[in-house]
Structure formats: structure tokens, C-alpha cells
Amino acid sequence: MQVIAAVLIGILVGYFFPNLGSALRPLGDGFVKLIKMVIAPVIFLTVCTGIAGMADLKQTGRVAGKAMGYFLFFSTFALVIGMIVANVVRPGSGLHIDPKSLNSGAVSSFVTEAHAHSFTDFLMRIIPTTTAGAFTSGEILQVLLVAILFGISLAQMGPKGEKVLSLFRQLTELVFGVVRLVMYAAPIGAFGAMAFTVGRFGVSSIGNLLELILTFYFTAFVFVFGVLGVVSRMMGFSIFRLARYLKEELLIVLGTSSSESALPGLIAKLENAGCPQGVVGLVVPMGYSFNLDGTNIYMTLAALFIAQATDVHLSLGEQVALLLVAMVSSKGAAGVTGAGFITLAATLSVVPNVPVAGMALILGIDRFMSECRSLTNLMGNAVAAIVVSRWERTLDTAQLHKALEHKPAP
DSSP states (O other): OHHHHHHHHHHHHHHHOHHHHHHTHHHHHHHHHHHHHHHHHHHHHHHHHHHHTOSOTHHHHHHHHHHHHHHHHHHHHHHHHHHHHHHHHOTTTTOOOOGGGSOGGGTHHHHHHHHTOOHHHHHHHTSOSSTTHHHHSOOHHHHHHHHHHHHHHHHHTGGGGHHHHHHHHHHHHHHHHHHHHHHTTHHHHHHHHHHHHHHHHOGGGTGGGHHHHHHHHHHHHHIIIIIHHHHHHHTTSOHHHHHHHTHHHHHHHHHHSOGGGGHHHHHHHHHHTTOOHHHHHHHHHHHHHHOOHHHHHHHHHHHHHHHHHTTOOOOHHHHHHHHHHHHHHHHHTTTSTTHHHHHHHHHHHHOTTSOGGGGHHHHTTHHHHHHHHHHHHHHHHHHHHHHHHHHTTOOOHHHHHHHHTTOOOO
């Protein structure tokens, strides 16, 4: 309730006092930085103790393999859905904008950054320069790699590693205690971030692009409660109950436009819902880089919107080529701040038919769409963790249903 109230007050402050709202950005940024401060130890301790506690180390590779298969299928499916909706609704048709009239300088920095994040660079960034550097780089996958190596080594130590494992489990409780303290600042962060968004960009910036925003939100809604809803039902749980169970995390994401701000809470909630620590520790951090469903829907939808708005006709073959490029570029810029816009720049720079300068059309509303991207990404990764746990036959279904029905676990 505090976060809901904070978001509403933030909207009002940003609308009626835009200068004040713009000045409140440090409140939102500060909260996100506090959360990012504890992400590295949360991932390291969760993954390390989870792997060390697995009875069979082969399970680690099996979980990672199943997770990657799931991610590749549904992230590609999200790209296809975005492309289909863009062709059916055609939100950019009728604008007839001359690409030469657009301010290409406004998006040049994003294009430059996109070129700096190729798929090869992405793979190399997974390996930290030093072990300690993984915890200071802000790269989730670097921490995940170190945690996996330490977890495997700890498991191979056998009884000699019990004391270290016990210490790590105690440290895990300590770190989640810090997370609980930090979360008291969530309403303040949500208030500051929402006041800044409305104050800086204003409701008027939506303007003629309202159809694109509504199309994107509708598509994301259909994907979460339609596609993921069917998957959830097949796995024996309700997507609506899962959304209600994760309402605090979803509200924080809505307020801050950052799915990372809910990462520690998501891990804790999934473990409480019967997913084993080892599976959650592997699937969720990997999903934050490889399972960006909301970002993928946005990429194909936005790319085709720009093509339609600038009267660029793309054949089916060209659209498929764009989709294939998006599949690679979405992984190349994974984990980068503002990844949605950067991956779009990377995709358009490779597909010459669509003018990259067209990104200037959606630059002003990107902040309003980032909330939906982050919400969709969060729900996608929550479902993925439960599905992989079910595939591994390690999901405590009784505890899952009690958690989703808001009954205390035994």
C-alpha cells in the first residue's frame, strides 16, 4: 500500500510540479543503487550454497541446459508475437515521416554504445578480470560464473566443506536481512522515480505515440496472461495468483522502471514458494540476461513501428531477417543499462532498410514503455524458475499452492 500511494503521489507531483518532479530523480536512482549493492552477494551466496547442496553435480548442468532451452524458445516466441501484432495493428501507419527530418544526433550515443556491445564482447564480459572484480563490475553473469565455480568446488570438498557451506548459509540470512532493511526505502524510491518520469517527460510527450504504447502494453498483457498463462496452467498453477503473490515486486518495478530492483525479493519469494535454492539461483540470474520477454516484444514492435512511420515497406523475408538479427543483438547487450533501447539500435544498425534515425520518434516515450518491459521480464523469469523446478521434479507443489493462496508454509 505504501508503494501504491508513493507511485500515485509521484504522478501527481510530476504532473502539477514538473520542475520539482524532475529534481526528485536522485530518490529513485538512490534506491535502485541500494538494491544493486546487494545483488552480487545475494546471487553468489544463493547459487553457491544451492549448487553445493545438490546431491548430484550433473543436476547443475542439467538445470542450466533446460533453462537455456526454455529461454531461447520463449524469447524467440516473444519476438514473433511483437512482429505479428505490429503487422496486424500497424501503429505507425499514416504518420508519413521523412527520415531526413528526424534528429539523428539524439540517438547517436545509443548507436555507438550498441556497436560496443557485440555478441563476442558480451561473451568476453562474462569472464571477470579478477574474482573480486566480478562483485564490483555490476555484471550479473560475472557473479553467476564465479558462484558456479565456487559452488562446484565446494561440493567436491565433501565433508571438509561443511563448515564453509554452513558459514555461507548464515551469510545468506545476513544478506537477506540487509535486503529487508533496504526495502523499507522502496516507497521513497518509487515516489522519486515516478515523479521524475512524469515531471521530466510529461504526459504530453505521449501524444500521437499513444497507440504504440497501448499496443505494446496490450501485447505484453496477452503474452503474460495468455502465453505464460497457458504454460502456468500446464504446470499446475495460476498466472494470476502468481502475479498477486509477486505484487510487491511488481509495484517496485513499476515505480522504478528497473527489474533489477526486484531481483532479491523475487529470489526469496520463489524459494518460499517451493522452488529449490539451486534452481532459483541459476535460472533467475540467467533469465535476467537471456529471458527478456518484454524487451523482445518491444524490439520487433518498435522496429516495425519506425518502418511504418517512415513509409519503409519490409517484405516478409526482410522482417524475418530483422527478427534473426534481434535474436542475436538482444543477447549481445543483455545486462546493459537501458538494454531495450540499445538492442533496438543494434538491430536497426544491421538492418539498413529501417532508418536508425527513426529511433528519435520513440526516444521521448521509451521511459513509459520501460516499465512494461521490466514487468514482463520479471513475470517471465518467475514462471521460468517454477517451470524448470517442475521439470527437475524438485518443486514442492504443496508449498507453491500454499504460497500462491496466501497460506503460511508449514
